[in-house]
Amino acid sequence: MIRAVLAIVLLLAGPVHATQDAFPGLYDVTGVASDDVLNIRSGPGASHAIIGSLPPDATDIEVIAPDDRHRWAKINFREGTGWVSMDYLVPHPGQVSGFVPDIRHCFGTEPFWSLTYDQPRITLSMPDIEPRDGLISGYHGSLSRRDRFAFTGSFFPTAAGDREIQLFVRQEICTDGMSDREYGIAADVLIKRPTAGGDHSGTGFYAGCCSLTPPSAR
Template sequence: MRALALALLLWVAAAPASATVDAWPALFDVARVAADDALNIRSGPGTDHEILGTLAPDARGVEVIETSRDGRWGRVNAGEGTGWVALAFLDRRPGQWSGAIPPLAACFGTEPFWQLETGDAWRMETPEGLVFDTPAPALVGSPSHRGHFAGAVTTENTGWTLTVLNRACSDGMSSRRYGFEALLVRMAPETRLWSGCCTLAD
């Protein structure tokens, strides 16, 4: 009985920690970089790798897709590909734990091309023009799958459902990487599915 009680105590103590495991990708702000300097983006996780670009000393809302194995470097999108920045010079924004509703900025796809802005309003556009522009609904998370989210809107002629899955995604046009896959469904006049990726960065 003492062993069972101890096991239960350890499980209860661990529960809050497991509920607040950091989510990836996540937004960061550049910090501890001098005003006349910049944060290097490198081709690999280490100072011996080539510099691909830089982040301004006051850059905000930097999307880090994943970390290096040692947790000291973060992968970011740079140009048409990705690079690595030292996490010692980035501050993680609060509230981004596994299972929290992600602060999506946009979802998009290719073949066919489409973009859905997901800020204060949901605004969908294609090369043919604006499809809809409506107040943003609340995304909801799945109680059984921590990285699954969905939201829906109704427009004048039909309904739309966006499903977001927290897993690796490629835009199919570059070497950039994203941490959310998107499935956008139109209900009528005929059911149609668009697929793509989502980003946290504005």
């Protein structure tokens, strides 16, 4: 409900371009014969080499960004990226500029961290702590930028102490530092853990990327 209300407010308050498709976004393959495939190419055009394919019933394809003419879509494929024709993709409904992105997984390296998100539940995994479960309780859109958002929440209490989390995301190209993959959302995460003295000297600040699909889907 919070997300729905925020989305309506952002759409009504913004200019006409707010109704344009947002990227990254989730798409399904359409218009491909049952005995055919949708080719993945090395670049945005039919003259580029075929490097793979998508089945005719493929769903939840995360389009990172379109080309300049919005004819070809960049997607992640294996350990890199590829391009598919947007003539054979249909977007999931409700993905328009200014809406809170429906992220499912954020992650980073050095140190490694991973945050999975299945509304409203979150799970944080990091090398120095046991996996922590919690809830996202708030969503906030920037008053001056349509591509900036903040998520706030907390983890369930444990013997290690309560932890608050603030996730700041922006829609821009991001790399994971471990492959040639690209993602359409960059993230900064602030995790606050109060110490015995009552301050937040246990706070950690981390950076990484986010995806609209869970880890198991990639």
